[in-house]
Amino acid sequence: MSDESATTAYDDFLEGLAEGESYFLECPPGHASLPPRYACPDCGATDLEERPLPESGTVTASTVIRVPAPAFAGEAPYVLAIAEFGSIRLTGKLLEVDPDEENIEPGTPISVTTERVGEENIIAFRLR
Ligand SMILES: [Zn+2]
Structure with missing residues (x-):
């Protein structure tokens, strides 16, 4: 993963916020994290699901x-x-x-x- 792709994913996240389509990432045990992430910062799970932000x-x-x-x-x-x-x-x-x-x-x-x-x-x- 290059720095550039990380920046782009974060920009996408911010764009989603601006449009009211914000999301966060959740791993199977239910830890929440903000994109960009490729693994859960708590448990290391890589199958992260996008969930709508309240x-x-x-x-x-x-x-x-x-x-x-x-x-x-x-x-x-x-x-x-x-x-x-x-x-x-x-x-x-x-x-x-x-x-x-x-x-x-x-x-x-x-x-x-x-x-x-x-x-x-x-x-x-x-x-x-
Ligand atoms: Zn986790």
Whole structure:
């Protein structure tokens, strides 16, 4: 597997998120992982099935990023959230919230999408 094919598979995953056709991978014992994967990170199984990602997730933690990585320099401040969608955990930028006005509590329901930042698509969330 080349780096290029890994990038493409991840881009496909992000494209699916943007179109509401997101999926994750599940092995026979039921461990969940995000594409691209060719083997389960928990048990090494290679017969991974694509499963639809739940439409709604909940925030488990969030933090305000005020000094971002250089690629995100124009974005700060923003809220970075960790959220659970069923058995899958995603980290992304929470859109349409003012980090100075809103305190995002754990358990807040969100949906997942993507956002274009510079040359890249990133995982992003919206409040539901
Ligand atoms: Zn597994």
